Amino acid sequence: MYTAITSLVQNNAFQMKFDWLIIFTIASEVDPNCNFIEHLRALKYSNENLLAKFIKEAEMIIRPSINSIEFETYVKLAKWLIQLCHNMDSLFKLWDDVLLHNNMFDERVSKCFAERVRANISRGEAVALEYHFKRLPKDYRDRVSEIFRDQVIFLLESPNRKWTYENINAIKKLLHDNSLNWRRDDVIQSLELISQSHTLELLNIFPEILDDWFHSDFSDTKEKKIPKICV
Known part of the structure; x- marks a missing residue:
């Protein structure tokens, strides 16, 4: 069952669709460690409109699910999301409207955030x-x-x-x-x-x-x- 779900997520995501995000609503039951992310490492939203839409969908679906995710898994998820944000608008939107913060979390993702900022402002x-x-x-x-x-x-x-x-x-x-x-x-x-x-x-x-x-x-x-x- 898990393999089938992962395949569906991967197929939908790489078609630049967003239906797969629903997995976050059931992740605590079917994949509490969010290992499906490993199958999405190559996912890129080169089109800025697609990236903006993804962040908007993430705000509606991922943010409400964060409290049900274990801390270490949340850190892994956040770092992956940060890497997707290839422009500063999407990065700020993710940071402000999708991710939930506390001092421990911010400290853990600070290096990843800084590296993304460096890449985004370099041009x-x-x-x-x-x-x-x-x-x-x-x-x-x-x-x-x-x-x-x-x-x-x-x-x-x-x-x-x-x-x-x-x-x-x-x-x-x-x-x-x-x-x-x-x-x-x-x-x-x-x-x-x-x-x-x-x-x-x-x-x-x-x-x-x-x-x-x-x-x-x-x-x-x-x-x-x-x-x-x-x-």
């Missing part, structure tokens, strides 16, 4: 980066701030990158944002990269970022990198 411009950081749950910003800092630095690394006004404004806000936990070396590197840009409008924010440096607690008395960048 975005500064405007999207700023928007997504603002939407992050406040208690998770510290955990993923390094990922966002790395992406800011990545965007600045190419001196030939074309910068729109909107992206320059967004990158400036990100560099000013203390909740990103900017470190001394990050700030020095960002100043150096901005100074090498071939875009005049981006170069124009250099004095503001430099002013932030002088008003911070950072020090450059030993290496004296800042004077070299300013030359």
Whole structure:
């Protein structure tokens, strides 16, 4: 019987249908460890509309069933769901509207969540980066701030990158944002990269970022990198 159910779930899921989600309503009886997930590891919703529909269905069917799932199984399920969310909208929707939270659960899935965030923002411009950081749950910003800092630095690394006004404004806000936990070396590197840009409008924010440096607690008395960048 279990094999038949698993086959039906797999067949329905890979046809991009959602009837299979009903298994969550009976999982505690037929598959309490949700082992059927192992047969769905290759499932991907490359179409964003399909992914959005899946998350909506998950909110209606999976969320009410969570309390009947053992904790370790729930963690496994949550990590699998997180991996399905290849854009930030679906990830936030899953996090807010599908998953149930407590400190222990959040700690267990934090690495998986952070890895998904890194993958999702790796293709975005500064405007999207700023928007997504603002939407992050406040208690998770510290955990993923390094990922966002790395992406800011990545965007600045190419001196030939074309910068729109909107992206320059967004990158400036990100560099000013203390909740990103900017470190001394990050700030020095960002100043150096901005100074090498071939875009005049981006170069124009250099004095503001430099002013932030002088008003911070950072020090450059030993290496004296800042004077070299300013030359």
